[in-house]
Amino acid sequence: MSLLTQNNDDKIIDEGNGNELFPVFLKLQNFQTLLVGGGNVGLEKLSALLGNSPKAKVNVVADRFLPELKELVIHHPSVNIIERKFQDEDLNDIELVILATDNRELHEYIRKIAKEKGLLLNVADTPELCDFYLGSIVKKGNLKIAISTNGKSPTVAKRIKEVLNENIPNEIDDTLEQINKLRLTLKGDFSDKVKALNQATASLVSEKQPDKNLKPATLSYIIWSFVVVFAAIIFYVLWKEEPVFRNYVAGVNPQFYWFLIAGFIFAMIDGAIGMSYGVTSTTFSLSMGIPPASASTAVHISEILSNGIAGWMHYRMGNINKKLLKLLLIPGIIGAVLGAFLLSSLEEYAHYTKPLISLYTLILGFVILKKSGVLKLKNAKAGPKIKKIGVLGFTGGFIDAVGGGGWGSIVLSSLIAGGRNARYSLGTVKLSRFFIALMSSLTFVTMLNGLHWYAVAGLVLGSAIASPIAARISNKISAKTIMVAVSIIVILVSLRSIGKFLMAF
Incomplete structure (x- = not known):
């Protein structure tokens, strides 16, 4: 799973020189994660984690939980609910921390302890306290694409996600499976394998590209406009000059x-x-x-x-x-x-x-x-x-x-x-x-x-x-x-x- 998932934590950060975030895909089943918060934000964070890594090991600590969060946990035995207020020992044996409450003082307190223990931390809607962000994810079977706008516009990240979800077919997963099977059959060194895979996938991009100097949509509208105008003129002439046509239409x-x-x-x-x-x-x-x-x-x-x-x-x-x-x-x-x-x-x-x-x-x-x-x-x-x-x-x-x-x-x-x-x-x-x-x-x-x-x-x-x-x-x-x-x-x-x-x- 990527540290860039499906939320909007990456608000505005320092200008810097472009996007300096480093995307990493983690196997969350190999880590122990602590999520503090059982409300709407906590549900959103947990849904994002389990949506990308269903076997993620997560301890969720909160003094109250939404029914929807409890229902979600029923289907994930690797998630453990602890219904009480946060305690310092909750950070023991933890490797990732996600804070999702509306208590900033609590967030700052937990962050201080977490940094002393060398833990990576994400704090909902507080980018200055974060070590990593949760962004937008496009998931198509084995294909996963993480999107980040460096905090400039979470809305744009969502729109890009929608475009990619719409235009990348679900069948791409079948393609990945076939390519993987082909890769396993290839012999020779790395260079030979790359050449063979290039030949196998060349047909995916071999279609003729449209002439960028032409504008098919504009041309189509012009043609249809002429067709409609021409048909209208013909109808008018026939109606005016041909009594037989008028009688036929009237009938x-x-x-x-x-x-x-x-x-x-x-x-x-x-x-x-x-x-x-x-x-x-x-x-x-x-x-x-x-x-x-x-x-x-x-x-x-x-x-x-x-x-x-x-x-x-x-x-x-x-x-x-x-x-x-x-x-x-x-x-x-x-x-x-x-x-x-x-x-x-x-x-x-x-x-x-x-x-x-x-x-x-x-x-x-x-x-x-x-x-x-x-x-x-x-x-x-x-x-x-x-x-x-x-x-x-x-x-x-x-x-x-x-x-x-x-x-x-x-x-x-x-x-x-x-x-x-x-x-x-x-x-x-x-x-x-x-x-x-x-x-x-x-x-x-x-x-x-x-x-x-x-x-x-x-x-x-x-x-x-x-x-x-x-x-x-x-x-x-x-x-x-x-x-x-x-x-x-x-x-x-x-x-x-x-x-x-x-x-x-």
């Missing part, structure tokens, strides 16, 4: 334009937060009087093109985990086809299935709200990395087909909650969604008669226009506000649909 079902706008908006939202296109489109379709099976059909057909475009964009940007894609795809397709078959068979009972689908979208609304961070479960922690990807894919595909959406909400949320890299999970789920939507759409079209094609066409065109734009801005929009707004709309519309059904009796 289009007016609801087509609502679905066109809705498809564009929902695809943009989906690109920003990585989910909710299915649930928002289905909720909207049901509110417009479309039966459940037809609504799901319209949503899935529109997702073929939009997710194909978005998936290709993510593939070009390197956001695809190919191994994860293979594990999701076949089970997801099987689940989607079975779900589509079941819902199509019940189309004649749409009066009864519609409130059930509305109940499902209501649940998904709360799922999205929870994911936004507004709803938080007490002591909620990220679950273990999901191993049964096939089961997740089948479940997500089946529920997605039956409910008209949920692949993103269920599969993406589960992957991220299980510790998967958010960017790679988003790209992989988007690309796999193309195949899921394709197969479920084929099932719906084969079994259903009288599809509402104006809804299909509106969602297809709207989402297709938005998809490449949404893929570009997916990492540039703060998603929390969007997620809260979407979840509230979905919840209210779903409740309205359920209420109308109940009032009919």
Whole structure:
């Protein structure tokens, strides 16, 4: 474990010549640590120690303890709680000391004794009394990165930690394991081993670097602006000069334009937060009087093109985990086809299935709200990395087909909650969604008669226009506000649909 862990002790120190701190990674199970303090700061310090070194040997001394700290200690037999005030003999046989109380006089007293014994000391929020600081840690399996800003800005250290956590995939640990296995098989002297490892890892950085003189994002916006302006001019000319075109447009079902706008908006939202296109489109379709099976059909057909475009964009940007894609795809397709078959068979009972689908979208609304961070479960922690990807894919595909959406909400949320890299999970789920939507759409079209094609066409065109734009801005929009707004709309519309059904009796 590093002396730089997950707290913000490194406040401002002397200017010096840059950062003069020396980072060290300690095996805390080989040391005896004393932690004085059982309140919020003590809990924070102990959580940081055990989060990085679960077998760390720690004596915690305090006259009172938070229940959460006692609960944490239950799972760590190497931690010993001493419920009383600090005594001088607590420093006997101790090698590291961490002080986490609000009593500065006590801190100064303990520091004096600790220095006489030659002990290293950390004092919460008092850098002038510290021998080492606890900073920010990025942990990905066997990879651990300690971050320090020399006390200049703990906030910047946190932001750097977030960026690294987001962009370093969890799969990096698999890479480290493979490289280690390769290293153990190498023969020859140190120079030969270095050359062999360089050759083995060269492919990781061999991709062509973009031309720094070009600005792809700016160029993309310019191209799309010209496309939109050109389309508007063509439409205006045809409307003004071609009576046949005017008559054709006038004959289009007016609801087509609502679905066109809705498809564009929902695809943009989906690109920003990585989910909710299915649930928002289905909720909207049901509110417009479309039966459940037809609504799901319209949503899935529109997702073929939009997710194909978005998936290709993510593939070009390197956001695809190919191994994860293979594990999701076949089970997801099987689940989607079975779900589509079941819902199509019940189309004649749409009066009864519609409130059930509305109940499902209501649940998904709360799922999205929870994911936004507004709803938080007490002591909620990220679950273990999901191993049964096939089961997740089948479940997500089946529920997605039956409910008209949920692949993103269920599969993406589960992957991220299980510790998967958010960017790679988003790209992989988007690309796999193309195949899921394709197969479920084929099932719906084969079994259903009288599809509402104006809804299909509106969602297809709207989402297709938005998809490449949404893929570009997916990492540039703060998603929390969007997620809260979407979840509230979905919840209210779903409740309205359920209420109308109940009032009919």
